[in-house]
Amino acid sequence: MRVAITGCGGIAAAHAQCVEMAGDEIIAVADVNEDAARQFAGKHGGVAFKDVEDLLAQARPDAAIVCTPPNSHSAIVTALLEAGVPVLCEKPLAHTVADASDLVDAARRTGVPAYVAYCHRFNPAARLMRDYAREGKLGTLFTFRNAFVGSAPQLTTAWRTDPEISGGGCLMDNGSHSLDILQFITGPVSEVWSKLHFAAEGRGDVAADLLTVGEGGVAGLISVSYVSARPQAVFEVIGSEMALQYDYESSGSTVTAFRPGAEPALIEMQAGCDVRFIEQYRAFSEAMKGRPTALATFDEALSVSRVIDRCQQQAGTPGGVC
Numbered sequence: 001m002r003v004a005i006t007g008c009g010g011i012a013a014a015h016a017q018c019v020e021m022a023g024d025e026i027i028a029v030a031d032v033n034e035d036a037a038r039q040f041a042g043k044h045g046g047v048a049f050k051d052v053e054d055l056l057a058q059a060r061p062d063a064a065i066v067c068t069p070p071n072s073h074s075a076i077v078t079a080l081l082e083a084g085v086p087v088l089c090e091k092p093l094a095h096t097v098a099d100a101s102d103l104v105d106a107a108r109r110t111g112v113p114a115y116v117a118y119c120h121r122f123n124p125a126a127r128l129m130r131d132y133a134r135e136g137k138l139g140t141l142f143t144f145r146n147a148f149v150g151s152a153p154q155l156t157t158a159w160r161t162d163p164e165i166s167g168g169g170c171l172m173d174n175g176s177h178s179l180d181i182l183q184f185i186t187g188p189v190s191e192v193w194s195k196l197h198f199a200a201e202g203r204g205d206v207a208a209d210l211l212t213v214g215e216g217g218v219a220g221l222i223s224v225s226y227v228s229a230r231p232q233a234v235f236e237v238i239g240s241e242m243a244l245q246y247d248y249e250s251s252g253s254t255v256t257a258f259r260p261g262a263e264p265a266l267i268e269m270q271a272g273c274d275v276r277f278i279e280q281y282r283a284f285s286e287a288m289k290g291r292p293t294a295l296a297t298f299d300e301a302l303s304v305s306r307v308i309d310r311c312q313q314q315a316g317t318p319g320g321v322c
Contacts, residue, residue, distance in 0.1 A: 001285060004028040004059060004085070006052050006076055007067035008040035011090060015065045015117075016044040018281035028059040031068075052076045056083050063088070063288055065117075069165045070095035070172070077114070078106045086113040088284045092176040092308075093301035095167030100305040104298045113287055115295035118180040122279040122294070124269045125246035125255050129237050130185045138239030144182050144220045146235040148174040149207070149228035156226055161204040168317075169204025171196060171308055174224040178210075179304045180296060181235060186218040188303060194311035199227070210311065248273050 001024040005012050008031040019026055030049040031037035037048035049055040056079060064080050066073060066089040073094045080087050093116050094100040107114040120126060132138055155161060161169040171194075183189060189212045197207040207225035214220065233248035243258040244267075245251075253272040257265045280295070287293040312318060 001025070001288060002027045002062045004030070004046070004055055004061035004064040005040075005044075005067060006030045006055070006064065007069075007072075007090075008033070008036045009067060012040065012065070012067035013044075014277050015067060015088075015281065016040075018278045019065075020044070021278055022281060022285060024285070027061055028055050030055045052079050056080070056085075061085055063284070066090055069159055070167050071099075071165045074099040074102055077103055081106050081110045081112045081114060084110070084112055086288055088115050088117055088281075088295070090117045091180070091296075091301065092116075092167065092172055093298060093305060095163075095165065095172070097302070097305050097309045100298075100302045104302050107298045114298050115284060115287065115293070116298065116301040117280060118177060118184075118296040118301070119276045119280045120177050120181050120273075121184045121296065122276040122283065123246070123273045124253070124271050124275065124279075125244075125251070125273065126181055126185060126235070127294070128255055128267065128269060129235075129244050129246075132242070132244060133185055133237060133239075137242060138237060138244070139241030141186060141216070141218050141237060141239045143238040144186050144218060144235070145238070146178045146181060146221070147223045147232045148178055149223055149225035150231035150233075151228060152226045156199050156203070156206050161206065161226075163202075163204045166204060168308065168312060169196075169198075169206055169208075170224050170226050171205050171208040171210075171311060174226075175208055175210070175222065176304050176308065178222045178224055178235075179212075179307055180300070182212065182214075182220045182222065183300065183303065184294075184296075185237060186214050186216065186220070188215050189213070189220065189307050190215045192307050192310050192314075194314055196311060196315040196317065197225075197227075198317075205315070205317075208311065212307070246273075 212220035236245035
């Protein structure tokens with residue numbers, strides 16, 4: 001597969017490595033910082049361009065990966081879809097619900113394959129939990145819990161908390177992953193109550209706590225933070241017959257299973273969380289061949305954006321602005 005990448009920052013390098021590991025070819029890259037594009041092309045291959053319009057005028061990729069900030073997704077992804085180029089777009093789908101909705105419409109109108117890079121659903125632990133829940137092995141499913149928290153004060157003044165660029169703050173950034181995993185494993189959210197925490201006027205949230213209720217009655221408890229004194233990256237599902245937990249720091253390629261009256265047991269998996277990017281790219285490649293995929297659709301990503309928008313409305317910060 002001949003791939004183009006737009007946006008040449010850190011996350012683009014992770015995607016480029018996956019393209020290379022799969023034996024595919026990067027034929028073009030684009031970035032508004034032309035020096036960054038040239039340096040990226042020098043390392044990963046392809047011709048460097050300043051924007052997607054120049055790229056499409058001179059190159060015809062089989063697929064594209066969009067790694068630019070959220071406020072640029074609408075224009076870039078629409079241009080790619082209208083040119084007939086399948087897209088894997090970094091999360092969140094867009095910085096506003098309106099733009100996310102427009103992109104859903106563009107994907108439907110063009111009929112071109114379009115997906116969002118919610119990589120955590122390609123953590124084998126998430127797949128295992130989803131399978132166990134669907135197969136009834138957990139009994140009655142009560143609760144999903146997730147924490148993606150840590151101390152990253154530099155992000156409180158970065159573009160990720162500039163609502164004009166990101167659409168919010170930590171909830172839009174880390175929390176969109178959390179909500180996608182929740183809905184991937186347990187189904188759509190119907191209700192949400194939230195508390196967003198802010199550090200400066202005009203900036204997006206630096207932490208958020210959510211209580212959700214799914215259409216099937218499952219409760220979701222989510223915490224995300226850039227300013228937590230206790231780093232933690234875990235998620236778990238709790239049912240009447242079994243609970244399953246995965247810790248990104250310590251679990252490796254195992255999931256811990258808890259059963260009433262029994263000692264905790266480890267469920268062995270073939271791999272741990274470190275495979276999530278390459279598995280995501282493999283799924284994208286398979287989707288290009290018309291095969292079923294677990295990639296997040298634009299519709300699923302729009303549902304995440306809508307939940308986040310409801311949280312921002314509850315906080316009195318439409319558009320994520322404090």
